[in-house]
Amino acid sequence: MKTFLARRALTSLVTFIAVITVVFLLARATGDPLAELENDPRISPATIAAIKAAFGLDKPLHQQYLSYLANLFRGDLGYSLHYKEPVAEVIARKLPYTLALLVPSITLSNYLAYAVGIEVGWRRGSRFDSIFMSVSMFVRSTPYFWLAIVFLYVFSVVLGVTPLFGAVTPGRRFEWSLDWLLDYLWHYALPFTVLTFRGFLSELIYVRNVAVDVLGEDFVTTAVARGLPEKYVKRRYVARNAMLPIVTVLGMRYAFIIDGAILTETVFSYPGTGRLVYEAIFNRDFWLLQGAVVVLAASVIIVNLVIDLLYAYLDPRVRYR
Amino acid sequence: MTMGSALREVLRVLFGSRLGLAGFSILLAFSLVAVFADLLAPYDPYEIVGLPYTPPSDRFPLGTNDIGQDILSEFIYGSRVSLYVGLTAPLIASVLGTLLGLLSGYLGGLVDEVVVGAVDVMLALPSLPLIIILAAYLGPSLNNIVLILAFFGWSGFARVVRAQVLSLRERPYVEAARAAGASGLRIMFRHILPHVVPLIIANLVLSATSAILAEAGLSFLGLGDPTVKSWGQMLRRAQAGHALDQGLLLWVFVPGLGIALLGTGFTLLGIAIEERVNPRLRFSRR
Numbered sequence: 261m262k263t264f265l266a267r268r269a270l271t272s273l274v275t276f277i278a279v280i281t282v283v284f285l286l287a288r289a290t291g292d293p294l295a296e297l298e299n300d301p302r303i304s305p306a307t308i309a310a311i312k313a314a315f316g317l318d319k320p321l322h323q324q325y326l327s328y329l330a331n332l333f334r335g336d337l338g339y340s341l342h343y344k345e346p347v348a349e350v351i352a353r354k355l356p357y358t359l360a361l362l363v364p365s366i367t368l369s370n371y372l373a374y375a376v377g378i379e380v381g382w383r384r385g386s387r388f389d390s391i392f393m394s395v396s397m398f399v400r401s402t403p404y405f406w407l408a409i410v411f412l413y414v415f416s417v418v419l420g421v422t423p424l425f426g427a428v429t430p431g432r433r434f435e436w437s438l439d440w441l442l443d444y445l446w447h448y449a450l451p452f453t454v455l456t457f458r459g460f461l462s463e464l465i466y467v468r469n470v471a472v473d474v475l476g477e478d479f480v481t482t483a484v485a486r487g488l489p490e491k492y493v494k495r496r497y498v499a500r501n502a503m504l505p506i507v508t509v510l511g512m513r514y515a516f517i518i519d520g521a522i523l524t525e526t527v528f529s530y531p532g533t534g535r536l537v538y539e540a541i542f543n544r545d546f547w548l549l550q551g552a553v554v555v556l557a558a559s560v561i562i563v564n565l566v567i568d569l570l571y572a573y574l575d576p577r578v579r580y581r
Numbered sequence: 582m583t584m585g586s587a588l589r590e591v592l593r594v595l596f597g598s599r600l601g602l603a604g605f606s607i608l609l610a611f612s613l614v615a616v617f618a619d620l621l622a623p624y625d626p627y628e629i630v631g632l633p634y635t636p637p638s639d640r641f642p643l644g645t646n647d648i649g650q651d652i653l654s655e656f657i658y659g660s661r662v663s664l665y666v667g668l669t670a671p672l673i674a675s676v677l678g679t680l681l682g683l684l685s686g687y688l689g690g691l692v693d694e695v696v697v698g699a700v701d702v703m704l705a706l707p708s709l710p711l712i713i714i715l716a717a718y719l720g721p722s723l724n725n726i727v728l729i730l731a732f733f734g735w736s737g738f739a740r741v742v743r744a745q746v747l748s749l750r751e752r753p754y755v756e757a758a759r760a761a762g763a764s765g766l767r768i769m770f771r772h773i774l775p776h777v778v779p780l781i782i783a784n785l786v787l788s789a790t791s792a793i794l795a796e797a798g799l800s801f802l803g804l805g806d807p808t809v810k811s812w813g814q815m816l817r818r819a820q821a822g823h824a825l826d827q828g829l830l831l832w833v834f835v836p837g838l839g840i841a842l843l844g845t846g847f848t849l850l851g852i853a854i855e856e857r858v859n860p861r862l863r864f865s866r867r
Contacts, residue, residue, distance in 0.1 A: 271701060274702065275701075275702050275706065278702050278706070279706060279711070282711060282714075283711075283714055286714055286715060286718045393600075394845075397845050397848045397849060397852075398841055398842075398845045399841075400790075400844075400848070401790050401794070401840070401841045401842075401843075401844025401845045401847075401848060402837065402840070402841040402844075403794055403797045403798060403801070403813070403816070403837060403840055403841075404794075404798065405797075405798065405801045405816070406797075406816060406833075406836075406837035406840070406841075407837075409816075409820065409825070409833060409837075410833075410834070410837070413825055413830075413833075417825060515708065515709075518709065518710065519708075519709040519798065522709060522710070522713075522798075522802070523798055523801065523802070526801075526802065527820075537710065537713060537802075538802055538803075541713065541717055541802060541803055541804060542803060546717075549713075549714065549717060550714070552710075553710040553711065553713065553714050556710045557706070557710055557711070
C-alpha cells in the first residue's frame with residue numbers, strides 16, 4: 261500500500277507540474293502580462309520598467325519559470341490588477357463559496373445516480389429504463405449555463421420563490437446568525453439544484469451501463485438460479501460489484517463539475533472561484549485567471565488522488581498491480 | 582471487412598435499435614437544416630432586417646435580437662457551426678489518438694511508456710479551465726477552438742485503441758501475418774486498425790456532444806469567435822441583451838434546445854454503435 265501511495269502521489273505531482281508549466285508557457289508565449297498598462301498613456305515607460313523588474317519579467321525565461329514555481333509552492337499566485345490585491349487572497353475569499361456548493365452537490369448527485377442507476381440497470385429494457393435513459397441523455401447534452409438560465413427563469417422570474425443573483429442579499433455582511441444562514445441557504449438553493457440535477461442525470465447513464473455489465477456476469481446468473489431473493493442479489497451481488505468502476509469515474513465527474521461551477525456561478529453571479537474565472541477573462545486580469553485555473557486544477561488533481569486511494573482501499577488487487 | 586458487409590453493419594446499427602434510429606433521425610434533420618440553410622432561412626443572419634427586440638410575429642417567427650437581426654435565421658445558420666465543431670474536433674482528436682494508440686500498443690517499450698504517461702496526465706488535466714486559458718491567450722477564432730478541443734480529446738482515443746491493440750496483436754492471424762513477412766506498418770494498418778475502427782467511430786460520435794458543449798460554454802464566457810453565428814454566441818448575446826427581461830423567451834430557449842437535441846442525437850447514435858460493438862451493453866430484455 262505504501263509504494264502504491266508513493267507512486268500515485270508522484271503521478272499527481274507530475275500532473276500538477278504539467279498543468280502549471282502549460283499555464284506558464286501559454287502566459288509567456290502569447291502575450292505580455294503588462295500590455296494593458298503599456299497602453300495606458302498615464303503610466304511612464306520608467307514605471308513599466310520598474311514593475312517589470314519588480315515582477316522579474318526582465319529576466320530570462322528559465323529563471324522566470326523557476327521563480328514562478330518557487331512562488332507557487334510558497335502560495336504566491338501573483339497580483340490581481342483588477343482587485344489590486346494578491347491573487348491568493350482574492351481566491352481564498354471566494355473558494356469557500358465554491359467548495360460549499362460543490363462538495364454537497366457532488367455527494368448528493370453521486371448518491372442519487374448510484375441508487376437510481378442500479379435500479380434502472382436492473383430493469384434494463386423496460387419502459388422505466390427507456391424513460392430514464394432518454395431524460396439522462398437529453399440533460400447531459402444541455403449546456404450547464406443554459407440549464408441555469410432556464411431554472412433561474414422558472415424559479416426566480418416566473419414563480420419568484422428564489423433570488424435572482426448572489427450568495428446573500430447585496431450589502432449583507434457575514435455574521436454567525438441564523439438569519440444570515442437562512443439568507444445564504446435561500447440563495448444557495450437554486451445553483452445547488454442545477455448542479456445536482458445535471459450531475460445526477462449525467463452520471464445515471466454511466467451507473468446504469470455498469471450495472472447492466474455486472475448483470476451479465478455468470479455469478480449473477482448463478483445467484484438468480486439459486487433462487488436468492490431479488491433484493492439480495494441486487495444489493496449484495498450487483499450494487500457491490502458495480503461500485504468499483506463507478507468510483508473511478510467520480511474523479512472525472514469532478515472535473516466536469518468544475519466546468520459546471522464556472523458556468524453556473526457566472527449565470528447566478530455567485531461569488532465563487534468559478535465566477536472569478538469569468539471576471540478575470542472579462543477584465544483581462546491574467547494573473548487572476550492563471551491563479552484561479554491553477555487552484556481549480558489542483559483541486560481536481562487532489563480529488564483524483566483521494567479517489568484512487570479510496571479505490572485501492574476498496575479493491576486490494578489494485579495495490580499490487 | 583468488405584463494402585457490402587460494412588454497409589449491412591451500418592444499416593443494422595441504424596435500424597436494429599430504436600435508439601440508433603432516433604439518433605440518426607435527429608442528426609439527419611439538423612444536417613439538412615445546415616446544408617439547406619440558404620434556402621430555409623428567411624433572412625441573411627448578419628443583416629439588420631427589423632427593429633431591435635421585435636417580439637415573435639409572422640415576419641420574424643422568433644423575433645429579432647438586440648441589433649435587429651432575425652433570430653430564426655441566426656438559429657438556422659448556427660446549426661452549421663455546431664455540426665462543424667462537433668465533427669471536426671473529435672475527428673482530428675481521433676486521428677491523433679488512433680496513431681498514438683496503435684504505435685504505443687504495437688511497439689511497446691519506451692514509446693508505450695511515454696504515450697501511457699502522457700495519456701494519464703491528459704486525462705487528469707481539468708480540461709475546461711485549461712481550454713479557457715488557451716482560448717483566452719490564442720484569441721477568439723473558431724478554428725483555434727477546434728484545435729484546442731482536439732488537443733484535449735486525443736487521450737481518450739489513444740487509451741481505447743491501445744487496449745484493443747494489446748489484445749489483438751497476440752491473435753493467431755496477426756502472428757500468421759508476421760510469419761508471412763508483413764511489415765510492422767502493414768500489420769498495424771492493414772490487420773489491426775480495421776478491427777478497432779468501430780470502437781473509434783463509437784467514441785467519435787460520443788465525443789461530438791462534449792465538443793459542441795465546450796464551444797457553447799466558451800462562447801458564453803466571451804471566448805468564442807464573435808464573428809461566427811453559433812448557438813453559443815446567440816445565447817451570449819441573449820444573456821447580455823437581457824432577452825428574458827425583454828420577454829424574448831424563444832431567443833434563449835431555442836438555441837439551448839438546439840444544442841441539447843443535437844447532443845442527444847449524437848449520444849443516441851453513439852450508444853447504439855457502442856452496443857453493437859460491445860454486445861454486453863445491449864438493451865435486451867431479461
